[in-house]
Amino acid sequence: MIGYTLRTLIKMAVTLFVIVSLVFFATRLSGNPVDFVLGVGITEDDKQLLIKYYGLDGSIWTQYWHYLGSILSGEFGLSFLERRPVSAIVAERIGPSLKLIFGTMVFTFCVSIPLGIAAAIYRDRLAGSAIMIIAFLGYAVPAFVLAIVMIMVFSYWLNWLPVVGNSTFSHYIMPTIAMSGMWVAALTRFTRNAMLDVLSQDYMRTARAKGMPERVVILKHGLRNASITLLSVMGLQIAGWIAAGSVVVESIFSWPGIGEMLVRSAIQRDYPVLQFGVLSVAVAVILINAAVDIAYAYADPRIRLAKGT
């Protein structure tokens, strides 16, 4: 078990190192960062001074070394545009992002698990097929199209929901649904398939033969066993989908979160913010993945033993 945890941690460290290096070389290969900071009409001497100041005069490897050092000591630089530490900028955006992600997760689970169970139970009837067709097509709807159509209908046409802002509950409705869209579609399919596998098991027949009410059979014997498969499939995808979804949805609804910050800094070429934003999201995703991996191994001895030998 300790071996498995260690292996997961080492894999995580390697991935972290890859992304840290990727971020460094991507931003350095594009040219001298000083050219982006400086306005027009700066003399060559000033430029050299700045290059020295930022430590850009050494070879790329010394710079890389310094960069690694500054990351370890927690210095990530100042935003080009806002002239504040990037860590402060990212810190104030974590809250809104987390709230939106939490809402998305709750909504997704509340909608897709019942739908998936229903689709499995009524698989031979119209209701089951209808759910699966909607889930299937939903997977092909890009988040931004869903968001735009909702804004068109519910904000401009019916005038029910606000577009921008995050102060009241109604502000959460559209961003949450837009972010869940693809995820609901996928999780419904996974739930249905996992339930279908479980429904044909012998212990389900036994439970029914014992005279248990159908509700208990489905929820207690069925869903609980299906959830093992469900977790293994979903666990590793959650973090990545959230990262992708929040970037799109937050910028559409001007949500003051990390995703909106990433897109804005990418368009404005505010590299320190972009670098730190990418790093922190990547770290979050990798940490979540590793946590899911390890937690799952603890929960299921089969995996622990298969991988841990």
Added chain:
Amino acid sequence: MTDISHSFTLKAIRLPGIGLWKQANWIVRIATLVGLALVVLSVAAPLVAPFDPNDQSLISRLRPPLGFDRYKDGFFLGTDELGRDILSRCTFGLRLTFALALAGACISLLIGGTLGLVAGLAGGHLDDLIMGLVDAQIAIPMTLIALLTLSVFGSSIDIMILVLGIYGWEQFARIIRAEVKKLRQMPFVEAAQAAGAPPLRIAFVHVLPNVVSPIVVQFTLNFSNIVIWESTLSFLGLGVQPPTATLGSMVGTGRDYLPTAPWIVLAPALTILLLTFAVQILGDWLRDHADVRLRSR
């Protein structure tokens, strides 16, 4: 079991047209027709489009589509904020989206296919290294890589193709590696090895033709994802830059006019949906079709 599945799928791939069409249900047939219509539309864009997609006419800006008040002759789907014809922009946007997604999927296949083939055939440390790369790619959200690359290198068409080309290579690598590993155990490959065939010959003559069907399936699914991905990036303003029209950027710039001129957004958004639905249905059907085990479900 595996023997049978391979001979079957190979046969299906060899006779694409009629054989597959007969086995398809009506949903798949409609999706095929829609897909073909969109391909024809995009290939024939210069012939179909009534105007130049970038021609501005400020007198006839923000005109609604046919059948509404203030409709202006010739602009069937209306005009945008600069008086550009939306029908023309949609067809040319579709053309560019198709081209970008096709190029992206091909590059992704090339990268993933080569690495998967090498990993599967070589094994050992090379295999470990390549699978490590695959794991790293899975762990790092593609969104972050795309944001970084497009921001740093600017978003020209070349860079866009490159970014889209990285998308999904790890899927190709994993699938092809797994297939190759399975095939290597097959008697005919062992026979070829025993007969002294060089590694390259084994790779190209004996192994590669037998992984065609999973590749076709993955290619379709990847294509559909890349279409979504490209239009999302262009929508955010990070992809193809104005005035060049892609479906995503049309939705992106049109959203400022949503309250007054929703048709600017509706036409490209519906085109995106038609395209992704059609490709998704085809890809899914191909996958079920190629996998004998799933067909009984």
